Amino acid sequence: xxxxxxxxxxLVPPGHGRTVETAAQQVTFxxxxxxxxxxxxxxxxxxxxxxxxxxxHTKSEELFYVLEGELDVLxxxxxxxxxxxxxxxxxPSGAGxxxxxxxxxxxxxxxxxxxxxxxTGSPAKMFFQASPPPDHERYFEELLDILGTDGPPxxxxxxxxxxxxxxxxxxxxRHGARx
Numbered sequence: 640x641x642x643x644x645x646x647x648x649x650l651v652p653p654g655h656g657r658t659v660e661t662a663a664q665q666v667t668f669x670x671x672x673x674x675x676x677x678x679x680x681x682x683x684x685x686x687x688x689x690x691x692x693x694x695x696h697t698k699s700e701e702l703f704y705v706l707e708g709e710l711d712v713l714x715x716x717x718x719x720x721x722x723x724x725x726x727x728x729x730x731p732s733g734a735g736x737x738x739x740x741x742x743x744x745x746x747x748x749x750x751x752x753x754x755x756x757x758x759t760g761s762p763a764k765m766f767f768q769a770s771p772p773p774d775h776e777r778y779f780e781e782l783l784d785i786l787g788t789d790g791p792p793x794x795x796x797x798x799x800x801x802x803x804x805x806x807x808x809x810x811x812x813r814h815g816a817r818x
Contacts, residue, residue, distance in 0.1 A: 649674045656682065659779065663786035663814035664689060669766075672773030678702075679772040681779070685710060685763045686814070690756035693725035693809040694801065696749055700770045703745040703755065708763025712739045713754040714747050725754045725810045752809060778804040786814060 649670065656667040663686070670680035685708070693713060703712070713736050717728035726736050739745065739755075747753045757763045769775035778800065785796050792812055801808050 659783045661783050661787040662686075663792070664783065666779050666783065668776060668779075671776050675772060677772075678768045678770040679775050681767045681769075681775075682706075683765050683767050685755065685757045685765065687757050687760050687762065688813070688815055690811075690813040691754055692812040693720075693728070693752050693754040695752045695807045695809065696747075696805050697807075698749055698771075698805050699774065700749055701747040701753070702768040703739075703747075704766040705739045705741050705743045706764040706766055707741055708757065708761055709759050710739045710755045710763050710765065711736050711758055712743075712745050713737075714745050714751060716752055720752070720809055723810050725752075726756070754810070756813075774804050778806070791815075 651669050656669045658665060658667040660666075665684040665686075667682040668679070669682055670678070672679060711726055713725050713728060715728075715730040715734055717725075718731055719728075721728070729735050737743075745753070755765075781800050782797065785800065786792055792814060794811060797812055798808055800806075
């Protein structure tokens with residue numbers, strides 16, 4: 640890929656972009672801070688049993704677009720933030736977690752708790768944008784290094800990583816669990 644000049648945009652064909660992969664997740668960088676001042680964009684494959692855990696950002700805005708499969712998604716402030724099982728949370732208006740299918744868009748403003756998990760037996764794929772760049776790019780690279788080790792994730796290392804990148808973890812990240 641070449642650098643973008645003011646007279647030239649960026650075209651990323653299907654199947655292209657830098658991919659980082661572990662047993663826990665596969666992330667393909669489509670648009671980075673080198674190419675956009677507005678947002679970083681990724682294609683993310685979410686394996687069965689992956690749960691990112693509920694979390695919140697004070698500065699970042701995110702957009703998720705489900706391309707394939709199904710994901711359980713949370714995007715609201717719950718009545719009570721319990722330390723686990725975000726799938727049971729309810730909003731003050733009574734809203735709950737939604738099963739997102741292909742074509743579903745989720746927009747998460749700064750300060751809004753959110754989470755996604757794949758409770759099915761098949762991988763899901765989503766398009767994900769984070770603004771402003773490049774913090775999520777760096778976060779993904781470091782997170783995938785942590786998740787690339789055998790065994791359960793090192794929650795202390797993930798907590799330290801998230802604190803550096805404006806991510807307050809509300810419930811644990813999990814991967815490899817049977818849906």
